[in-house]
Amino acid sequence: MGWKTLDEMELDGKRVLTRVDINVPVEDGRVTDATRIERIGATVQDILDRGGKPILLAHFGRPKGERRDDMSLQPLIPALEAVMGVKVVFAADCVGSAAKAVIDALEPGQVALLENTRFHAGEEKNDPELAAQMAELGDIYCNDAFSAAHRAHASTEALARLLPSCAGRLMQAELSALESALSAPERPVLAVVGGAKVSTKLDLLGNLVEKVDMLVIGGGMANTFLAAQGIDVGKSLCEHDMAPTALEILEKAKAAGCEIILPSDVVVAREFKAGAENETVAANACPADSMILDAGPESVKTVQAAIERAKTLIWNGPLGAFEIEPFDAATNAAARFAAKRSADSQLISVAGGGDTVAALNKAGAAEDFTYISTAGGAFLEWMEGKTLPGVAALG
Structure with a gap:
């Protein structure tokens, strides 16, 4: 096992950039199946329990580097709050001053949700500059999106190399299950x-x-x-x-x-x-x-x-x-x-x-x-x- 888990990270007071997959079905502005949101709950709760600030990075749909209102993550907030039982604060971008202001103002027990990473063309190009801008917002990187791990994107690959990194609980469970099935x-x-x-x-x-x-x-x-x-x-x-x-x-x-x-x-x-x-x-x-x-x-x-x-x-x-x-x-x-x-x-x-x-x-x-x-x-x-x-x- 060449990857670290949350257990090996010091989280107290740390900003934890947490890559998640919440690409859930939405109809008329409402989430119709919250399974993927439910599956990240353990990771978010663990970070909160240990005094960390969970900052969620995620993609949604295929906007191809363009800002599109129909692919904003903001409509997912009610479902996220319902599943996690905490306040989720939204930032209108995943980099820059808008994201930094939201993160700086986070109170204990709150979660930040940053806007769709794919609104930036550099995300799918694994652009190191975009990854560096993301890295400025956090102290630790936690990947809990195994379902996006086969893609070398800025928020899944380049960012992981810029901060102390670990697998989230869902990623850990997935990797452990697969290793037990095929590796040993x-x-x-x-x-x-x-x-x-x-x-x-x-x-x-x-x-x-x-x-x-x-x-x-x-x-x-x-x-x-x-x-x-x-x-x-x-x-x-x-x-x-x-x-x-x-x-x-x-x-x-x-x-x-x-x-x-x-x-x-x-x-x-x-x-x-x-x-x-x-x-x-x-x-x-x-x-x-x-x-x-x-x-x-x-x-x-x-x-x-x-x-x-x-x-x-x-x-x-x-x-x-x-x-x-x-x-x-x-x-x-x-x-x-x-x-x-x-x-x-x-x-x-x-x-x-x-x-x-x-x-x-x-x-x-x-x-x-x-x-x-x-x-x-x-x-x-x-x-x-x-x-x-x-x-x-x-x-």
């Missing part, structure tokens, strides 16, 4: 990777086959692997042009001693809609006029058996078209089984990615997973084995 995991390690396309997860699959003991491939991706082995998948979603790549991944897995688990039976239908007439057939018996929309019950048993053998599980992507019934059955059954094993302390389970979180929530399994990452791109890049600039800068 309890074995055997099982990865479940699903989704539509192999082409979007090439780096992920290539990295995982050398890190895990078993790899379940599901969703539309599984069709590409089946087709690459000469199996007719009918009208299923399939990247036929990726067949050579799929075969290369299978060879790489074999050389690394990683067991690849593909569906042995599948649920097929002639149309993609909720409640469509369907049947379960062997994976090599998809009718020419049908499409594979889910893994079958025998495949689910195989996945559950793998989960039972595993000590660590990494999950990214559904096993079928989980958005519509009845093609959510395999994802639901496997997710609930993993959740029960996790709840019984028999499995360390880490999951992430947009579709994954939605699928696990839909299955009612998310609460019992050891850790659910909401980081999206950063979660995937970590799993791909890439260096995240925002994390590296904390070292």
